[in-house]
Every structure is written in C-alpha cells, then in structure tokens.
Amino acid sequence: MSFLVAFLSDKFMAKTDEACLNEWRHGLLNQVSGEVLEVGAGTGINIKFYSDNVTRLVLSEPDKHMRKYLREQVDNHQLKIASVTSGTAEQIDSDDESFDYVVATLVCCSVTNLKSSLREIRRVLRPEGSLVFLEHVAAADGTPTRRWQNRINPIWKTFMGNCHLNRETEQAIVTEGFEIIQIERESMRKAPPIVRPTIRGIAKKPNNQI
Ligand SMILES: C[S@@+](CC[C@H](N)C(=O)[O-])C[C@H]1O[C@@H](n2cnc3c(N)ncnc32)[C@H](O)[C@@H]1O
Structure with a gap:
C-alpha cells in the first residue's frame, strides 16, 4: 500500500500543486536559511524550492518507498548539502539545538503523535530557530465540513x-510553546473539500526553551 501511495502521491497532487501549493511552498521555503531539517520529506517535492542560503539540508522520511524517490530527487538536483535519513518526527536522530529551521509540509496530519513530534522538533531547533509549516487542518467546529471530516476520518x-482530516495543528503548535510569527489560513484549491482548510507559516522556538 505504501508503495502505491509513494508512486501516486505526486501525480495525485499535480493539479493542487499547480493551483496553489507550488506558490505556497516557494513563499515559505524562500525564507529558510542555514542548517535545515525537513521531516516527512516524502518524494522530495520541496527540494527545488530551497535557496542557496541553505547550508545543510537533512531530509528525513520514514517510508522506504518515499525515500527511494527522495534520493532520486537529491541526485537529480546534485544537492551536495543534502543528506537523507529514515527518522520519524517523533524520534529525530539529531542533537539538541542543531538546526536553524525545521520544515514540515503536509506532515502533521500523518504523524503518529503530533504532540511528541512538535516537542521533538522544538528540541532540535536552536533558540530562536523556526518551524516552517504548511498543513491541511480541521475546519472550524460546528461547520458542515468539520462534521464530514469527523465522519470520514x-x-x-x-x-x-x-x-x-481533523487535526487542530495550529493549537497544537501553540500548546507546545512555539510563537507563531506568520500565518495564512487559506483554502487549498483543486483539492477535495474535506482537505481544503489549510494553515501555513512560521513558528519560532522562544529563546528560553529547550
Ligand atoms: C502527505 S505526505 C507529504 C510529503 C511532503 N512533505 C509534501 O509536502 O508533499 C506525508 C509524509 O509524512 C510521512 N510521515 C508519516 N508518518 C510520519 C512520522 N511519524 N514522522 C515523519 N514523517 C511521517 C509520510 O511517509 C509521508 O512522506
């Protein structure tokens, strides 16, 4: 099954990428610099959006089928600053405070434990480091979309x-001690209605936290 998801994921998302995701990814990842960890990097769709200001890029992806495409992308882009690892967001194989940015795009919906993942991301970020996120999220409580999300989930x-379908990711980021300094809430065009509500932005790890 995961082989099929890996094979189909870029093809399945092509229209949405064109309609909005490419622009959103570019707008976010253009702001990233220094030492960067991307969790749940999938097939490596974000690679082309990183700028020359990134000095080290660790791409972690737990699924071996996704990782195969990810490695191919790294090779195709001849990205000498990049390495591929197999860790999960809940258990990142890196020292405390070793990255300037952690990137998570369309990942918080899929991790096994969102709270542990955010805590682990916070651990590996330097003080004042940032989590860059782009996630589809739960619709507002009481709306028909939310009821459908809950039913179909x-x-x-x-x-x-x-x-x-119904993760309250923005609240989870705040609860884990991040300070959201940039956020856009927008509908994901050319996507099924139940995955349309999205958030994207940047959340800072406060200076005084481990
Ligand atoms: C919808 S895909 C998104 C891929 C890519 N980040 C993107 O923006 O298109 C979700 C990804 O999260 C990965 N994933 C699932 N569970 C994870 C976990 N516990 N930790 C890190 N990544 C995970 C999946 O293997 C998959 O590659």
Missing part, C-alpha cells in the same frame, strides 16, 4: 497513510 486515515 476513520476510514480516510486507514487508506491514506495515517493522514488525519
């Missing part, structure tokens, strides 16, 4: 690689 996550 059990079956959706079973067949879509543990992707949850």
